[in-house]
Amino acid sequence: MTSHHASQTMKPATAAKKLGVYLQATPAEFQEGVVSREELSALQADPPEWLVELRREGPHPRPVVAAKLGVSIAGLARGGITEALTTEQIDALKRELPEWLRRERATQAEVRKEAARVKEKNAARGEEPRRPRS
Numbered sequence: 811m812t813s814h815h816a817s818q819t820m821k822p823a824t825a826a827k828k829l830g831v832y833l834q835a836t837p838a839e840f841q842e843g844v845v846s847r848e849e850l851s852a853l854q855a856d857p858p859e860w861l862v863e864l865r866r867e868g869p870h871p872r873p874v875v876a877a878k879l880g881v882s883i884a885g886l887a888r889g890g891i892t893e894a895l896t897t898e899q900i901d902a903l904k905r906e907l908p909e910w911l912r913r914e915r916a917t918q919a920e921v922r923k924e925a926a927r928v929k930e931k932n933a934a935r936g937e938e939p940r941r942p943r944s
Contacts, residue, residue, distance in 0.1 A: 817846040817847060817848060818846065818847050819844040819845060819846050819847075820844065820845050820846075820847075820850070821844065821845075822836070822840055822841050822842070822843065822844070822845060824845075825840075825845035825849075825850055825853075826840075826871075827871070828850060829850070829853060829854070829861065829865075830865065830870075830871070830873075830874055831861065831864045831865060831870075831871065832864070832868070832869045832870060832871045832894040833871075834869075834894070835864055835868070835869050835894070836860070836864065837860055866897065867896060867897050867898075868894065868895060868896035868897045868898075868899075868900070869893075869894035869895060869896050870894055870895060870896070870897070870900070871894055872886055872891075872892075872894065875891065875894070875895045875900060878900050879900060879903060879904070879911060879914075879915075880915050880918060881911065881914040881915055881917075881918050882914070882917075882918055882921075885914035885917060885918065886914075888910065888914065889908070889910035889911060889914060890910070
């Protein structure tokens with residue numbers, strides 16, 4: 811008895827998220843199709859020029875924007891950033907360093923500091939670290 815194994819596929823939005831790119835900026839054929847795990851692996855291992863360019867110049871999805879600015883996604887929203895930004899726009903925000911960005915970076919630093927403190931405290935008690943909620 812032989813089993814026929816069909817390749818697992820994902821929606822373009824899922825693949826774009828895994829690739830760290832903004833779906834609406836990808837080529838139409840990527841947006842309209844489905845992506846197999848093998849295709850995703852190939853894109854990650856040997857990215858085509860459109861993917862290299864998109865990762866370098868953007869527009870970037872909000873999780874990438876938040877990471878590049880050193881803030882949370884909620885912090886972006888509090889700062890009025892609700893759309894994808896290009897690398898140029900992110901660099902401009904870093905240069906301008908508006909008040910909301912300074913405030914959100916400070917908040918993020920406190921969150922990281924507290925997480926490290928809790929982790930250290932739990933390690934001292936021999937507890938397993940808790941996974942953050944998604």
